Amino acid sequence: MSNIDFEINKECCRVITPSQLPTDKNWISYSLYIRIDDIEYIRVGKLGSFRFAPGDYLYSGSARRGICARINRHLRQEKKLRWHIDYLLAAPSVQITRVRLSTASECRLVAEGGGAVVVSGFGSSDCSKSCGSHLRCLSC
Numbered sequence: 835m836s837n838i839d840f841e842i843n844k845e846c847c848r849v850i851t852p853s854q855l856p857t858d859k860n861w862i863s864y865s866l867y868i869r870i871d872d873i874e875y876i877r878v879g880k881l882g883s884f885r886f887a888p889g890d891y892l893y894s895g896s897a898r899r900g901i902c903a904r905i906n907r908h909l910r911q912e913k914k915l916r917w918h919i920d921y922l923l924a925a926p927s928v929q930i931t932r933v934r935l936s937t938a939s940e941c942r943l944v945a946e947g948g949g950a951v952v953v954s955g956f957g958s959s960d961c962s963k964s965c966g967s968h969l970r971c972l973s974c
């Protein structure tokens with residue numbers, strides 16, 4: 835298992851390009867390290883509305899093709915809300931602080947990241963393991 839981390843700075847560097855990635859590895863999954871600064875009440879698509887406490891969160895997903903495009907979509911503010919994570923990232927005090935790309939499965943990233951399930955089923959509609967949620971709160 836290999837990982838590569840990108841610190842995400844508010845002012846710059848909000849795009850990841852294939853040239854930044856070692857080409858000898860198959861980067862198929864990612865984790866977003868997310869910081870929530872204020873209490874947020876967010877409607878997460880069809881899952882419902884939830885209260886998110888301020889703190890640190892970890893979300894893991896996969897993109898077997900076009901992983902840079904996927905990450906850059908997460909980093910971009912303007913977009914149609916489609917996935918659960920889109921609703922979370924659209925909230926005012928929510929920001930991505932670090933992105934990790936990995937050769938491991940997204941479920942392994944969830945398992946190794948630890949943390950608590952705060953919204954059952956978040957991002958895990960097609961989860962083949964029993965993660966419960968692909969979003970975890972690291973500080974709850």
Ligand SMILES: [Zn+2]
Binds near residue numbers: 940941944966
């Ligand atoms: Zn899973």
